[in-house]
Amino acid sequence: MEDKDLTLNEAVKIINSCFPDDEPIFIVESGQFKGATSDWRERLKLKEMETGYLK
Secondary structure, three states: OOOOOHHHHHHHHHHHOOOOOOOOOOOOOOOOOEEOOOOOOHHHHHHHHHHOOOO
């Protein structure tokens, strides 16, 4: 895998692209990385189980 230097906004955009619904999972607000919704942890766990990262 190739190392790349990403900005925080670029990294968040890549992560959010894994969640095809209309609501992003993460946002950058005033330079701070945070969950976009109150259920972001549950959505992330579901995606982990779906992709096989969490068993």
